[in-house]
Amino acid sequence: MINYKIVQEELGNIKQITEEEKIKKLSQDYYYFSPILSEKLADKTGDLVLQPTSEDEILHIAKICVKHQIPITIRGAGTGNYGQCIPLNGGIILDMTEMNKIQWIKSGIARVEAGVKMSILEREANKQGWELRMIPSTYKIATLGGFIGGGSGGIGSINYGQLRDRGNVHKVKVVTLEKEPRIIELIGDETQQINHAYGTNGIITEIEIPLAPAYNWSDFIVVFDDFMNAVKFGQVLSDSDGIIKKLVSIHAYPIPNYFLALKPYLPQGKSCAFLTIADNSFLPLQELVKEFRGEITYNPQDKQEKPLQLIEFTWNHTTFHARNIDPNLTYLQTFFWNLEQVEKMYKHFGDEVMIHLEFLRVGGKAIPAGLQLVKFTSEKRLNEIIKYHEDNGANIANPHTYILEDGGRKKVEPEQLKFKRMVDPFGLMNQGKMRAWNQ
Amino acid sequence: MINYKIVQEELGNIKQITEEEKIKKLSQDYYYFSPILSEKLADKTGDLVLQPTSEDEILHIAKICVKHQIPITIRGAGTGNYGQCIPLNGGIILDMTEMNKIQWIKSGIARVEAGVKMSILEREANKQGWELRMIPSTYKIATLGGFIGGGSGGIGSINYGQLRDRGNVHKVKVVTLEKEPRIIELIGDETQQINHAYGTNGIITEIEIPLAPAYNWSDFIVVFDDFMNAVKFGQVLSDSDGIIKKLVSIHAYPIPNYFLALKPYLPQGKSCAFLTIADNSFLPLQELVKEFRGEITYNPQDKQEKPLQLIEFTWNHTTFHARNIDPNLTYLQTFFWNLEQVEKMYKHFGDEVMIHLEFLRVGGKAIPAGLQLVKFTSEKRLNEIIKYHEDNGANIANPHTYILEDGGRKKVEPEQLKFKRMVDPFGLMNQGKMRAWNQ
């Protein structure tokens, strides 16, 4: 048994949260998008939340965790979807949101503390004509450390690929949970060791990432009578090197029905595309829309239109809005490698699996990634749906598991395991999430 | 017979060049890269060169050409390679280089007169944080109108594709050679009618093009023991969405031997890559180079290195430097659709066809475009080489013809012919270059 009284004393001035209700809240994330995770994780909670403000404090916390062998679960804004920051065995919740300084932004590179909100970093970068290469739709509150620890890509990935792609993360500083905790820096490819590792192998304290030049972006809504036409439009727009975009988000009817706030722009029966386009590309966009017999229903160039936060209806925000109307919905995450696969699933499942696509680049090629909405009936049926996709060549990154290897990558990343052996030899970090460690 | 005395009087104050030597010079371009064109075009010359400074003057010239039925050949800087601006039937040479005003640059779009030098436009755009999306390696003197009239792509095409890709040219104003010459404006897709039309169907006076955000670029030289390794490196770099580049130029040994000025950086026996990389991508570049066992021999970050104009060794400047050493060399222009095709040609032809590749995007995918150096023996052999490429699935845009349709596109562009019927009903413009017209 851990004696938290002693622990709390040893923590000294480090900010602590001890109210049970608050701890419970700070032990949760958006795991409840999955009925399967919901069942498994609803009652999990930590024992103590800490909110460090400096690397020194984090190093101190690491030492105490090692000394008392306390499980530790790191948390950014807690917007992950897979229970990635839910403690399975209690212990300390390390809330990183007070570690939020922007060290510098120069030559298209930013160096920041891991707990910085992406929206704040974006605002500062904008002042110098830069912006983040990619942001999740939760960027208003999500932290950069959490994005790297638990996210994958987002708005901008149609240009820069995903976080895992070489060049998108330059450096990270990590505090270890070794016998003698210390600070190490990972450079370039070495950062893969902590990328999407769910905080199982080191506490990221600082991050250096390259930025993108900021365009003057505008959001458009385009509607189509025929879903596959919308999909083809999305692919061609993604492949149109002369049209600058940042978001190509396609929604099969009836998904648009879930977007209540956008009702005026979404005529009944139509599939839709949500787009973010640079202001020097409106002209060719309009021609492309015409070619695919789409109709622009929201165009911010029209003076009377009120500004919309369109990106908050894309990526997993689509799921969020749909579940607000029908809590029985859940979702899948899919790499479709071509449009034929999309069409096949569309025809096969009908409204049981409503197709929502986000185009993104994988190895230099734009593909439609699915974040389909699934009418949940049973775990068995969900697994059948997943199997059918995989049998047809689409790859599912299962969002209904909190186990690292069972999600996106499907296999143990040997380098992450090796790194964990080094930096977390006692296995204190985010216990139960990395299967390879437990085995 | 045209009575040039009357013509010259009617031209009034418009600047005329009448010295035979000067006219001869201004009737030429870089056709001599091709031994076949050399033979056919060496003696061609115009009768009179005009240098208009305004649209009004151009309109006036158009009227006079129509009235006296004078052939007219438009000319930018005359850096084309296919004899595109060499008059086959004498007549007026319209030198556009004094039509060079930059009307405005705003929101990532530039509006300019067609005769503006690309380097001057680039400099002005830079002041606002923008740059041209793509430039030919002749950009220092080449005009934007000539690039659109006779070029295709260049440094930057690895990001934005080619001029023909939707969105890369927004608007052009054109003076017609109709019975009553007039000014018309083409918008968006309509600009395809004059794109790469060799000035056969209208005098472009003004152009509106979208720009690219300017990065802080640096040029690198990387050398490889094995050519195919260099090629694979080029493909992976092109496909690396997280590494920002603008030029990926690959040269099989012994091509580097022709680059005398770069000798210190090009060890004997090695193939090389010339790269332009954004300063926020040096770190991942170095890792990629290592992965492919390349060696960086020129890195401008090293303080002692003198700055090189590396892009002037790429695209068709490679041919230029090689021909300076061995005037018997000529070249091909090739779309390879995969690396297997490259390897096959490399092994098949050996040093008879030395492979030089420029990676560029076509429909969203980076491909290696060839500008191979060919040891010329006879036209028959050259055609055999072309045929062998095409039989193996590579597409050659034959640079040994001044006929529009026999070059890149291989077929009459119906829209260009239709447009020519309207704007040049008397067939005065660049006579003999558009086969469809003559038939």
Ligand SMILES: Cc1cc2nc3c(=O)[nH]c(=O)nc-3n(C[C@H](O)[C@H](O)[C@H](O)COP(=O)(O)OP(=O)(O)OC[C@H]3O[C@@H](n4cnc5c(N)ncnc54)[C@H](O)[C@@H]3O)c2cc1C
């Ligand atoms: C509506 C909705 C939309 C979403 N859209 C997207 C999207 O577009 N793209 C996308 O990729 N994700 C998306 N997500 C998932 C999530 O919001 C993002 O990945 C987000 O970036 C996570 O940031 P966070 O600060 O909330 O991280 P958290 O959820 O707090 O943490 C995520 C993981 O990272 C670990 N971690 C956090 N900080 C650190 C640190 N400093 N060191 C080491 N490990 C750490 C945690 O332990 C956890 O395992 C979405 C989620 C929701 C609910």
Ligand SMILES: Cc1cc2nc3c(=O)[nH]c(=O)nc-3n(C[C@H](O)[C@H](O)[C@H](O)COP(=O)(O)OP(=O)(O)OC[C@H]3O[C@@H](n4cnc5c(N)ncnc54)[C@H](O)[C@@H]3O)c2cc1C
């Ligand atoms: C060493 C070398 C390297 C090169 N590299 C490249 C390269 O990287 N990429 C590339 O695309 N090309 C390249 N080229 C070809 C050429 O330099 C470019 O296409 C250049 O942009 C042409 O511009 P210019 O002003 O010299 O045009 P010109 O050669 O003067 O004209 C080209 C064609 O356009 C027509 N034209 C010119 N102005 C107008 C106008 N205002 N209205 C209508 N028609 C007009 C002319 O009649 C002619 O048919 C290269 C050539 C050389 C010699």
